[in-house]
Amino acid sequence: MKYFKHESATSFDQAGEILISAKKGKKVAIAGGTDLIGVLKDKILTTYPETVVDLKTIDNSAYIKLDSDKIAIGALTKLKDLVASPELQAKLPIVSQAAKSVATPLVRNVATIGGNICQDVRCWFYRYPHEAGRRMNCKRKGGEECYAIHGDNRYHSIYGGMKVGPSSCSAECPAGTDIPGYMEKLRKNDFDGAAEILMRVNPMPMITSRVCAHTCQEKCNQCSNGDSVAISSVERSVGDYILAHTDKFYAKPATNTGKKVAIIGSGPSGLTAAYFLRKYGHSVTVYDKMEEAGGLSTYAIPNYRLPKQYVRSLVAALEGMGINFVLKTAVGEDIPISEIESKFDSVFFDTGAWKRPILGFDGEELTEFGLDFLIEVNSWMAGKVGKNVLVTGGGNVAMDVALTAKRLGAASVTLACLESEPEMPASKEEIARVKAEGITILPSFGISKVVRDNSDKITGMELVRCTTVRDDKGAFNPQYDYNEKQVVNADSILMAIGQKVDLSFLGEKYEMQLQRGLIQVSEETHMTSRPGVYAGGDVTSGPSTVIKAIKAGGIAAKSITGYLGVKAAPVTEDKGFLTYDVNGVKIKEAAKLTELPIEKRSIEAEDTQSLDLATMLKEASRCMNCGCYSVNASDLSPVLLALDAKIKTNKKMIKAGDFFTTKLKAYDMLEVGELVTEIEIPIYEGYKTAYDKYRIREAVDFAMVSMASIYKLDNGGIADVRIVMGGVAPIPLRLTNVEQFLIGKTPTDQLAEKASELAGAGAEGIGHNSYKVQEVKTLVKRLILSM
Structure with a gap:
């Protein structure tokens, strides 16, 4: 074990100050139940703290206080005291039952309730000791993938995984496209949902799928098992679907802001900015000197790679949104920039890089x-x-x-x-x-x-x-x-050694900060040195990629909207668990686009054909939807969630529902220097509570499946019920669908059977853990039969 310093705290506030005094992770708190020493000893993490701050030296932090309507438990109260507490046994026996199920008496003598609810995951890939071979840098540790997807996952989640930051493919995409997100929608046959996710950042996937280098595929974690997922091919099919349903995906905004924005240049960055600005409700006019809009996508990319029909159809769809195109109009010649600035509330430049660079060699x-x-x-x-x-x-x-x-x-x-x-x-x-x-x-x-x-x-x-x-x-x-x-x-x-940006149209009197012949912009907003004037694409970076230009256009559109005093509607993302196709991820070979024979290729016809529907969906099934598929290890977390407890810290009060289910790691709900000080649990008069736990051995082992339940009967009917499962998902999982089904009904064998089927409806084995689905159903059925 590496050497570390040890500091003893006399209060939670002092401990918090010690933790804040160092960079995040350099000083960490320790209390019984977190298993920090085990983590350090086995060297499972790549970084280690320099100082450990001991919380067990804080006086008056271990207690069980009974009030008229609640019980307060100090964070440093040992589990053995929860087991023996007459107050808990009388008022909240479920807490004593859960505490007694933890490990062994020896562990319960030192483990605390605060430590138990803040402990880290017990996944064996995460916990693999460094001395046993090498630590496994899984997704949860900041690595690239969850090894349970292709490995031994008998104790892992049956309800899906959770994100741990962006997937490696999404991180590689300059626009940050949620690639696994739209792949999951496709696996559920939700084409509109897949399209919506793509168009959050990229309004032209029918183009990028054909011309982008798709370096995202090089980062795909399927590369370690076979071919990468053919992301570009799947994106192409979704892009074609979008273009076939432009009425849905390029609809006019419901309201207009009354603000007017001019786009100078109609390359990918300009068209992207125009799309999002119009979507936000602004009036948008696009100026371009060429006869057709689209920039180099229209004029320089050959038909065999990008048939012009796709660019023209996109432009037509944008016109359908109400975007006005003024073509064959050279800004600076046919219309002064000053006139445009006077007519519009904001201006965005995307004039591209069309000029030939001069190298100076002989001939x-x-x-x-x-x-x-x-x-x-x-x-x-x-x-x-x-x-x-x-x-x-x-x-x-x-x-x-x-x-x-x-x-x-x-x-x-x-x-x-x-x-x-x-x-x-x-x-x-x-x-x-x-x-x-x-x-x-x-x-x-x-x-x-x-x-x-x-x-x-x-x-x-x-x-x-x-x-x-x-x-x-x-x-x-x-x-x-x-x-x-x-x-x-x-x-x-x-x-073909590159192109230069031509800014001569700006004229000598137009004041704008330039750098190396490019328009200089803020990286965060893409605003130029002129207030309200923005720029993006090659005119700010030199020759680059279409997807980078799209990113710039999206950033600028949001920034312009803020500049104009309009609040852009927030993007709502799905909150459900991540899922993947168990059989699909085993397919090693990627789908291939059908290509024309070399002898039939020309400069007119597209070289490749899009995937047919069945092949595209099969390819989407290969996506691993990389996240963390481990399960919550704490026995007390499901109980506290079922009891609607509150977690008190040295800074605020947090509802158990927020503390345990918002983030993958419960302790990430705490700020640096914030510590759990007390758990407050309401008393439920007239309710029955129970904690059940399946495990291999009666002692020591963590739950394969556990269930915390609390219910109340009224005249033989179920008046109220809460059921929370442990060991089956990355977080404690409340079965709200089962609860809603049960309320108002009388417990019967038939009701128990229906409720158990409902509990298992959202669960699916991912290889070696299908048995857990039956265990969930059995626990729910037993609960209802016991009422």
Whole structure:
């Protein structure tokens, strides 16, 4: 065991001050029943306290006081005293019964009621000793997954799990999409619910599913069991569903705020901001210099990856919400920015990055800009079929340029980039696609100069070996070995090494803080240096991804709404337990989109087809819905919840229902320096109470399933009843559905049978623990038969 300091407190307030004086976790409190010493001894956690603050030295903190309508129990009252208390045995025998069921007399002699209700989980994955092999950094400890999903889960939850922060896939998504959340909705055949979750942060999943790199899949915990969940494919199906039901998902707001916002530029960030701003009830007008809205999604991403029909349908849906589009209008030329600012309450810039960067190498003027090539692809390639093309760049734009040139009939296409292949910013799928279509990739090569003949006609390009792209600090700083050069023969050279932002439309008099040629914004709000003026997308970051632009648009829309003095409606999230498909998570191979044969691919038709409904739902069933599936270990927690007790701290009073069910760890309800000082329990005259517990051994063991019950009969009927289960869910679980069913009815064999079935209706075994479902039903049935 690691060395730690020991401090004795003389009061709860003093103990709280000691805990507050250090960084969170550096000093922790200890009292009988928390098993802190066991945790330290077994080294199950990755971080350890430097100081342990002993609460057992606090005087007058162990007591059982009977009042006319309640019993107050000091937090440091030992469990043995709860067992022996005549007051509890007479008024609240359920408390004595639960205390007596804890471990052994030896443990009960030192364990306290405060420690018991604040103890940590007993899951064996969580508790696996470091000395026995290695500690298991599970989801509950801040790791990535719950090992019970694929492991021995005989003592785990049958009602589902709880979140422990964002899932690794959601954390990887720049927009923070609740991926497991919409996967769960799909498993329940709730397509509208899945769509609603997706559109909380992303109003265009039909686009992102086709163009996003989906690095979320690399973080999927199914990767350790087989293929990752095909998140992009499932998202694509949901996106197509949304587009087929635009009347539901792009509805006009019920009320209008009277505020007006202008969006300058209609890329993904601008369209996202427009969607959310309109949803909040504002009047929104979008200006764009191009003939069609959508930005580079419309003009630069090839049809075979993103058919234009999806962007056009999205824009039409946004128009249906009441968003006004003013196209073929260049702000700064056709209409002054000052005029827009005077007409609108707020302005959002999303003008993108369309300008060609100049590198300054010999012969650069003879090359073509890859983005221009994609925008004017058909006319640009006219008469050039059969030529040899060299593309420079390693991102997805470069892949699009290379594939498009190949499909238009270029005899050969070579792609050269600074990065080594594992470092290439393009997605793995796009890299594999260009290879499959016969395009040669030359990684780790930079541009030296254009090779030309005497008539100044391009014959190729000289490349130089790139040894490193970034320096030790991660900054872009390519280094070259000029002793290694290579000439690639080419008639056409397409430059796809990025784009620049063009801010010339702002004019010289428009005052706005810029940084490195970009509009500078607050990361938290996306407001510029001009009050009420916001910006997002490539114009603030340089060339980036669609999903990052979407995130910026969403942040800005919420910030603009606040700036305008309007309160945005809060997002309501589901509060139920997490669930997963026991059989689905065992499937190792991911679903694959159907692809056109290489010989049939073109620049017009989409390369892939969306999954059919059955395949999509099967793929959604593979999601592990990563959370914590352990169970609450405390015997007294279900009892206190059933009795509607109150937890008193040195700062406030907390209802047992809030203390035990709000968060996965009950003690997380306490602030730093806040300590449980007393438990206050109402006395229920005329009620009967009981605590039942199934376990392997009569002593020592924690509950596999337990039940705390309290009820009152009136003329033979059930006037009131509360039933709380322990050992079956991450928190003590009150069976409110069973309670509501029983009230007003007379206990009979038939009623007991129906109630037991109702109790088991929401429970489901997750592999090795199906027996718990029957135990829950049996306990409920026995309770009613005993009435």
